[in-house]
Amino acid sequence: MSIETLAPVIRVRGVEKTYGDLAVLRGVDLDVAPGSIFALLGSNGAGKTTLVKILATLLRADAGSAEVNGHDVGTDAGDVRESISLTGQFAAVDEVLTGRENLVLVARLRHVPEPGAVADRLLGRFDLVDAGGRKAGTYSGGMRRRLDIAMSLIGDPPVVFLDEPTTGLDPQARIEVWRTVRQLAESGTTVLLTTQYLDEAEHLADRIAILHGGRIVQNGTLDELKKLLPPAQVEYVEKQPTLEEVFLALVGEQVPTAAGKES
Numbered sequence: 001m002s003i004e005t006l007a008p009v010i011r012v013r014g015v016e017k018t019y020g021d022l023a024v025l026r027g028v029d030l031d032v033a034p035g036s037i038f039a040l041l042g043s044n045g046a047g048k049t050t051l052v053k054i055l056a057t058l059l060r061a062d063a064g065s066a067e068v069n070g071h072d073v074g075t076d077a078g079d080v081r082e083s084i085s086l087t088g089q090f091a092a093v094d095e096v097l098t099g100r101e102n103l104v105l106v107a108r109l110r111h112v113p114e115p116g117a118v119a120d121r122l123l124g125r126f127d128l129v130d131a132g133g134r135k136a137g138t139y140s141g142g143m144r145r146r147l148d149i150a151m152s153l154i155g156d157p158p159v160v161f162l163d164e165p166t167t168g169l170d171p172q173a174r175i176e177v178w179r180t181v182r183q184l185a186e187s188g189t190t191v192l193l194t195t196q197y198l199d200e201a202e203h204l205a206d207r208i209a210i211l212h213g214g215r216i217v218q219n220g221t222l223d224e225l226k227k228l229l230p231p232a233q234v235e236y237v238e239k240q241p242t243l244e245e246v247f248l249a250l251v252g253e254q255v256p257t258a259a260g261k262e263s
């Protein structure tokens with residue numbers, strides 16, 4: 001059965017939000033299928049974080065409705081919170097603690113049994129075993145992001161929100177985060193991420209929605225979105241590598257392809 005035919009895990013209808021005179025969301029509708037990666041694309045200030053905060057019950061919508069994992073964000077906020085994790089736009093790790101201590105702390109706060117074992121498993125999964133004993137303040141941006149995402153997965157929430165998971169990361173670190181996100185979806189977690197990077201949506205997402213002017217102006221698979229433009233004129237040119245391809249060839253990483261996300 002195609003994932004598109006399953007009941008959506010995230011369902012948003014007519015959501016509106018205004019700050020003072022500023023109408024940021026003006027009737028947002030979207031559905032996210034279980035176990036899929038959904039990318040919400042938009043420029044700075046488009047309202048991506050605002051929508052994520054509404055879905056994570058940190059903000060109330062002025063109008064419309066939204067359900068996450070079958071729970072209404074307005075009336076069943078507690079149930080929604082038990083179903084989700086949110087990795088915010090700015091990393092939430094405690095720099096004074098080691099990576100492992102950060103994980104143990106969150107596991108204790110969430111009353112997860114055997115916090116130490118949970119922490120060790122996540123360090124392994126996120127390739128942070130060697131760094132686990134070091135203060136998170138000494139981590140690179142990519143390591144910090146991975147730790148942040150690892151922290152948000154404690155308790156195995158079925159729905160994960162990632163607000164700009166790779167902003168500020170170098171291409172290698174971005175690829176590491178992408179790999180992590182793909183693994184999450186492969187294990188059945190539903191991922192809604194926001195990004196301003198077109199290539200991130202292209203490499204990672206099963207569906208892409210473009211938020212503009214307070215509404216979703218397009219929503220589809222990459223192929224569907226590409227079909228919106230007339231076919232490109234056929235020209236015979238030497239294909240030049242992109243700067244990203246050159247950079248990654250020099251530093252020894254494979255360039256992921258959109259097709260590679262299935263592998």
Ligand SMILES: Nc1ncnc2c1ncn2[C@@H]1O[C@H](COP(=O)(O)OP(=O)(O)OP(=O)(O)O)[C@@H](O)[C@H]1O
Binds near residue numbers: 022042
């Ligand atoms: N608490 C607030 N009070 C007033 N205005 C706000 C508040 N939060 C956000 N805004 C405004 O709402 C608009 C949308 O903000 P939001 O953070 O949702 O955008 P975004 O798409 O996440 O942008 P970015 O890509 O920069 O993260 C912006 O113009 C922002 O200045």
Ligand SMILES: [Mg+2]
Binds near residue numbers: 049050089163164
């Ligand atoms: Mg934002």
